[in-house]
Amino acid sequence: xxxxxxxxxxxxxxxxxxxxxxxxxxxxxxxxxxxxxxxxxxxxxxxxxxxxxxxxxxxxxxxxxxxxxxxxxxxxxxxxxxxxxxxxxxxxxxxxxxxxxxxxxxxxxxxxxxxxxxxxxxxxxx
Amino acid sequence: xxxxxxxxxxxxxxxxxxxxxxxxxxxxxxxxxxxxxxxxxxxxxxxxxxxxxxxxxxxxxxxxxxxxxxxxxxxxxxxxxxxxxxxxxxxxxxxxxxxxxxxxxxxxxxxxxxxxxxxxxxxxxxxxxxxxxxxxxxxxxxxxxxxxxxxxxxxxxxxxxxxxxxxxxxxxxxxxxxxxxxxxxxxxxxxxxxxxxxxxxxxxxxxxxxxxxxxxxxxxxxxxxxxxxxxxxxxxxxxxxxxxxxxxxxxxxxxxxxxxxxxxxxxxxxxxxxxxxxxxxxxxxxxxxxxxxxxxxxxxxxxxxxxxxxxxxxxxxxxxxxxxxxxxxxxxxxxxxxxxxxxxxxxxxxxxxxxxxxxxxxxxxxxxxxxxxxxxxxxxxxxxxxxxxxxxxxxxxxxxxxxxxxxxxxxxxxxxxxxxxxxxxxxxxxxxxxx
Numbered sequence: 001x002x003x004x005x006x007x008x009x010x011x012x013x014x015x016x017x018x019x020x021x022x023x024x025x026x027x028x029x030x031x032x033x034x035x036x037x038x039x040x041x042x043x044x045x046x047x048x049x050x051x052x053x054x055x056x057x058x059x060x061x062x063x064x065x066x067x068x069x070x071x072x073x074x075x076x077x078x079x080x081x082x083x084x085x086x087x088x089x090x091x092x093x094x095x096x097x098x099x100x101x102x103x104x105x106x107x108x109x110x111x112x113x114x115x116x117x118x119x120x121x122x123x124x125x126x
Numbered sequence: 127x128x129x130x131x132x133x134x135x136x137x138x139x140x141x142x143x144x145x146x147x148x149x150x151x152x153x154x155x156x157x158x159x160x161x162x163x164x165x166x167x168x169x170x171x172x173x174x175x176x177x178x179x180x181x182x183x184x185x186x187x188x189x190x191x192x193x194x195x196x197x198x199x200x201x202x203x204x205x206x207x208x209x210x211x212x213x214x215x216x217x218x219x220x221x222x223x224x225x226x227x228x229x230x231x232x233x234x235x236x237x238x239x240x241x242x243x244x245x246x247x248x249x250x251x252x253x254x255x256x257x258x259x260x261x262x263x264x265x266x267x268x269x270x271x272x273x274x275x276x277x278x279x280x281x282x283x284x285x286x287x288x289x290x291x292x293x294x295x296x297x298x299x300x301x302x303x304x305x306x307x308x309x310x311x312x313x314x315x316x317x318x319x320x321x322x323x324x325x326x327x328x329x330x331x332x333x334x335x336x337x338x339x340x341x342x343x344x345x346x347x348x349x350x351x352x353x354x355x356x357x358x359x360x361x362x363x364x365x366x367x368x369x370x371x372x373x374x375x376x377x378x379x380x381x382x383x384x385x386x387x388x389x390x391x392x393x394x395x396x397x398x399x400x401x402x403x404x405x406x407x408x409x410x411x412x413x414x415x416x417x418x419x420x421x422x423x424x425x426x427x428x429x430x431x432x433x434x435x436x437x438x439x440x441x442x443x444x445x446x447x448x449x450x451x452x453x454x455x456x457x458x459x460x461x462x463x464x465x466x467x468x469x470x471x472x473x474x475x476x477x478x479x480x481x482x483x484x485x486x487x488x489x490x491x492x493x494x495x496x497x498x499x500x501x502x503x504x505x506x507x508x509x510x511x512x513x514x515x516x517x518x519x520x521x522x523x524x525x526x527x528x529x530x531x532x533x534x535x536x537x538x539x540x541x542x543x544x545x546x547x548x549x550x551x552x553x554x555x556x557x558x559x560x561x
């Protein structure tokens with residue numbers, strides 16, 4: 001692997017960003033499984049959203065109302081390309097309940113990664 | 127509360143030998159003891175009912191959205207304080223005028239017993255004026271609190287408080303005098319022990335008139351559908367309900383109006399047990415019914431169910447057996463669960479369920495007197511209609527006048543931003559985002 005400084009490597013094709021939405025109660029289980037799989041960091045955000053089910057309904061004081069946005073957890077994980085399949089597999093199996101609303105996983109290319117403290121880049125920065 | 131003050135001496139003299147308790151009422155010491163215990167009952171029941179002001183505040187604060195909580199709190203503390211002043215100024219002596227035509231008498235300010243009253247000057251067969259006045263004034267405050275919850279989240283502060291001035295100083299005391307002041311309904315044999323009609327329905331009618339004149343909250347009824355606006359804090363609403371439940375022991379128990387004999391103190395304890403039973407059965411009924419109707423129990427309706435049970439037993443908490451209190455309270459619970467969606471169908475936006483709880487369960491409780499107490503259905507219905515017409519029409523006129531002269535509703539922008547910032551310039555929860 002090429003070790004690039006600031007001036008060089010903007011190639012970065014060997015680093016991927018995995019965005020996954022999961023059910024909030026699965027967060028701890030997914031975190032443990034990913035840590036075991038060798039993932040050394042992740043970004044976690046509490047979000048709301050809807051997918052193909054378009055939310056659900058609840059009843060308050062006898063009147064039905066739509067919950068258009070369902071609470072979810074968004075994970076953002078940056079890993080070396082060779083780990084991507086394993087991370088996807090881990091999230092997909094751990095976060096799965098088989099019921100509607102289990103979430104989605106997206107994989108994107110990362111153009112560049114830098115560790116602020118040391119200036120390391122790309123895979124070394126992860 | 128079913129006897130006028132001036133009738134008490136005569137009633138006590140007649141009643142005591144009939145009860146076979148003559149030995150308890152003879153002698154100066156025994157008389158003093160009766161006076162002391164009845165006064166103590168009024169003071170203790172009075173501070174229990176006083177605490178219901180906190181119960182109403184917490185219940186309403188929990189069921190409104192967070193942007194309106196501070197406004198709801200200022201309404202509650204202000205209405206209680208106004209009620210206290212108005213009841214001193216004219217309310218108490220309007221409600222208990224002594225001998226009057228049975229319909230209408232405006233009284234002057236209340237005067238207390240002198241300091242260190244001589245027993246010869248005291249109402250030894252009843253209780254001290256101060257305790258009686260205090261006990262009665264906390265009831266009128268409850269009536270005003272009922273209105274506060276129904277009209278929440280869109281009413282302007284000062285027009286609401288002007289309404290409270292008239293309600294607590296004039297409307298409630300005049301209609302109250304018909305029954306508890308020894309007026310025409312009491313003569314007719316109407317029976318309302320602690321005020322299912324006199325207190326709760328009156329508050330409910332005034333609230334209904336307010337809700338009609340005021341209109342629903344923006345966005346509550348849109349495109350033919352009801353859009354729920356969940357309350358900000360159901361823990362506070364639950365605390366408020368438990369405080370009201372506690373206060374009700376004073377509300378109903380104190381309305382025995384006497385604790386100087388074995389019979390009276392035992393009756394007070396009967397009332398405590400029945401009051402508790404009705405609340406419990408109202409809550410359980412609402413719990414089961416909402417589970418059956420909606421597949422999940424609705425906490426806010428369970429809270430309303432407990433209160434509806436309490437209102438239902440208030441017209442006759444003494445005579446029923448515990449089983450009687452159970453089914454009377456249960457019917458109250460059913461009424462409230464069915465009435466809340468019904469009001470929504472008519473686009474009557476009652477934020478906390480005050481109208482189903484206090485008006486509908488109040489009417490039911492007043493009718494239910496015929497099953498255990500001594501009252502005829504016709505007389506009970508007469509009383510219900512008389513209080514309904516007087517209070518509803520009176521309140522409707524008053525709300526309409528206020529609407530025409532000063533306006534009773536905040537602007538659309540203020541309502542959406544929340545009354546806390548618009549009316550008070552402060553928020554109950556400044557560290558939360560806009561709700």
